[in-house]
Amino acid sequence: MSASLSTDEGRKARWTPGRWVMLAAALLLTVVWVLPLAWALATSFKPEGEATKTPLRWLGSHVTFDAYRKVWEAGDIGRWMFNTAYISVMTTILTVLLCAMAAYGFSRTEFRGRKVLYAVVLAGIMVPPQVLMAPLFAEMVQLGLVDTYWGVILPQVAVPAMVFILVKFFDGVPRELEEAAFVDGAGRWRVFWTIVMPLSRPVLAAVGIFTFISTWNNFLWPFLVTTDPGGMTLPVGLVNVQTSYGLRYEQMMASVVIAGLPLLIVFALFQRQIVRGVAHTGLAGQ
Amino acid sequence: MTTTTTPTTVPVPAEQPAARPVTVRRKWTEHGLVFIAPFFLAYALFLLWPLVSGIGMSLRSDNITGEGGEFVGFDNYTEAFQDPGVWSSLWNTIWFTILSTVPLVVMGLVLALLSHHLRFVQWLWRLSWFAPFLLPSGVIGLLFLWVIFPSDFGFADQLLAWFGLHPGIGWLTDERYAMLSIVAATVWWTVGFNFLLYLAALQSIPQHLYEAAELDGAGAWQRLRHVTLPLLKRTTGVVLVLQILASLKIFDQVYIMTGGGPDDSTRPILQYVYQSGFTGYRIGYASAVSYLFFALIVIVSLVQLRLSRRSGESA
Numbered sequence: 001m002s003a004s005l006s007t008d009e010g011r012k013a014r015w016t017p018g019r020w021v022m023l024a025a026a027l028l029l030t031v032v033w034v035l036p037l038a039w040a041l042a043t044s045f046k047p048e049g050e051a052t053k054t055p056l057r058w059l060g061s062h063v064t065f066d067a068y069r070k071v072w073e074a075g076d077i078g079r080w081m082f083n084t085a086y087i088s089v090m091t092t093i094l095t096v097l098l099c100a101m102a103a104y105g106f107s108r109t110e111f112r113g114r115k116v117l118y119a120v121v122l123a124g125i126m127v128p129p130q131v132l133m134a135p136l137f138a139e140m141v142q143l144g145l146v147d148t149y150w151g152v153i154l155p156q157v158a159v160p161a162m163v164f165i166l167v168k169f170f171d172g173v174p175r176e177l178e179e180a181a182f183v184d185g186a187g188r189w190r191v192f193w194t195i196v197m198p199l200s201r202p203v204l205a206a207v208g209i210f211t212f213i214s215t216w217n218n219f220l221w222p223f224l225v226t227t228d229p230g231g232m233t234l235p236v237g238l239v240n241v242q243t244s245y246g247l248r249y250e251q252m253m254a255s256v257v258i259a260g261l262p263l264l265i266v267f268a269l270f271q272r273q274i275v276r277g278v279a280h281t282g283l284a285g286q
Numbered sequence: 287m288t289t290t291t292t293p294t295t296v297p298v299p300a301e302q303p304a305a306r307p308v309t310v311r312r313k314w315t316e317h318g319l320v321f322i323a324p325f326f327l328a329y330a331l332f333l334l335w336p337l338v339s340g341i342g343m344s345l346r347s348d349n350i351t352g353e354g355g356e357f358v359g360f361d362n363y364t365e366a367f368q369d370p371g372v373w374s375s376l377w378n379t380i381w382f383t384i385l386s387t388v389p390l391v392v393m394g395l396v397l398a399l400l401s402h403h404l405r406f407v408q409w410l411w412r413l414s415w416f417a418p419f420l421l422p423s424g425v426i427g428l429l430f431l432w433v434i435f436p437s438d439f440g441f442a443d444q445l446l447a448w449f450g451l452h453p454g455i456g457w458l459t460d461e462r463y464a465m466l467s468i469v470a471a472t473v474w475w476t477v478g479f480n481f482l483l484y485l486a487a488l489q490s491i492p493q494h495l496y497e498a499a500e501l502d503g504a505g506a507w508q509r510l511r512h513v514t515l516p517l518l519k520r521t522t523g524v525v526l527v528l529q530i531l532a533s534l535k536i537f538d539q540v541y542i543m544t545g546g547g548p549d550d551s552t553r554p555i556l557q558y559v560y561q562s563g564f565t566g567y568r569i570g571y572a573s574a575v576s577y578l579f580f581a582l583i584v585i586v587s588l589v590q591l592r593l594s595r596r597s598g599e600s601a
Binding site: 019022023026029030032033034035036039056097098099101102105109114120121124126127128131132133134135136137154155158192213216217219220234236238239242249253256260264267268271274 | 318319320321322324325326328329331332333334335336337339340343348397400401403404409410411412413414415416417418420421422423424425427428429430432433434436439441444447474479482483485486506531535537538542556559560563564569572573576577579580583584587
């Protein structure tokens with residue numbers, strides 16, 4: 001993996017006029033990109049009813065946490081956050097585990113039909129899950145998984161693109177270490193857990209991060225498969241109840257901030273890993 | 287292309303030693319299916335089976351529970367081909383893809399070039415340009431629907447008012463603007479992904495190429511045109527295809543922001559599938575429409591495969 005996104009190129013650049021122009025452009029674009037989020041934040045701190053008062057002001061008559069308190073007291077948002085976190089964590093663990101095992105199987109073992117099986121898996125990269133919404137939902141009805149966590153989780157765990165990425169990675173890892181372990185009498189399973197998995201930590205992290213983000217943000221599937229408000233994920237819940245708040249713009253923005261914040265905090269903490277994970281997985285998926 | 291620009295090159299698999307102890311060779315062939323089985327079970331249950339059963343469903347007139355219908359042959363497909371709703375939502379999807387792909391790719395490149403060449407406060411550029419990509423579509427949709435795009439008191443109108451322009455635009459309610467507003471929100475939301483891909487590619491260009499060009503007297507503009515951009519060709523191909531495929535799958539933000547309106551002018555094909563199957567309860571028909579959409583996706587993917595194979599051959 002050479003997808004290094006280093007922050008420091010080492011070479012000091014001079015402040016030429018061209019560089020000043022670039023800086024100005026970058027700052028302007030940064031302002032444009034930050035404004036909508038800043039506006040949501042500003043709105044969420046306004047007293048009730050002031051969000052729609054024209055001419056608009058950044059600050060209301062006073063700064064208040066009222067909207068947050070009301071949204072939280074209204075109930076479901078904490079529940080939704082737990083649902084989203086649970087579903088995302090479980091999906092990520094299962095995806096990484098199943099895809100890593102399968103990739104190891106495809107990369108490191110030989111058996112009749114392996115190539116055909118791998119081709120079948122690769123072909124799945126072309127199938128967008130959205131295309132399957134109707135038959136998949138009917139299947140969930142038959143399996144009795146509608147309105148359950150597993151109904152949201154299971155259809156998201158077999159991701160052929162991730163297998164492809166991991167197979168490419170395993171193919172590039174020399175086999176000597178594993179062979180030495182075999183000679184020492186270690187079994188397949190032990191080699192996989194104690195040698196291969198630790199060795200693959202960076203690529204597994206990349207796959208995991210990508211999976212976590214896309215599960216956390218997935219809308220369509222949880223939206224289809226949950227009808228009970230108590231089992232909804234955060235984005236689905238918010239969209240579902242938006243009108244039942246009445247037209248309370250401040251509360252709506254408070255819940256938007258609450259829903260958006262967890263991933264932004266995670267990003268602030270793990271910026272480097274996330275950037276690398278997304279870039280690596282996004283590109284290698286091709 | 288002789289120089290690789292993709293930052294994800296994986297080393298060539300190591301050659302197998304010719305002679306190995308027999309026990310070790312047996313180890314390599316052991317238990318393959320055990321490793322693959324769990325994944326393949328989930329894959330078969332939740333991808334292969336719906337893919338196949340969906341074809342069956344598309345030939346039937348079933349309702350939402352997958353029961354109570356009868357075999358109707360290709361009736362659903364014939365109906366879909368004559369359904370103006372299918373054609374208009376298909377066109378909306380393609381129109382959105384055309385409108386969104388170009389700015390998303392170009393902006394992604396511009397942002398990456400700026401960030402790469404400024405060489406400082408990289409974290410700030412990444413935070414501001416990439417962070418929106420991490421937000422759920424539900425958050426994005428509600429943000430724009432509730433406080434950015436409403437007429438008069440929305441932020442977009444207010445911005446115009448601050449510049450002395452006449453506000454009162456129906457960003458999401460006027461047929462002339464609704465699609466453009468959705469495109470603008472989508473660019474703001476997802477350009478960070480393309481930005482990252484380009485940034486990774488830029489950082490993998492060896493510095494000595496620039497130094498050599500500089501020695502030859504190439505200015506900044508010439509270095510960009512004759513070194514950077516040609517080396518980004520492959521990345522651009524990848525970004526372009528990924529973007530087209532992503533744009534074709536648009537659903538969330540439209541559903542939340544306009545519900546497909548005004549007057550179905552922004553309704554994408556996936557929403558039409560959703561409406562046929564989940565609010566119209568015609569799951570057989572919905573399946574038929576999704577297979578038409580799937581055909582479109584496969585065509586784009588195959589074109590991409592051909593292109594990437596060709597560029598691979600010329601390497």
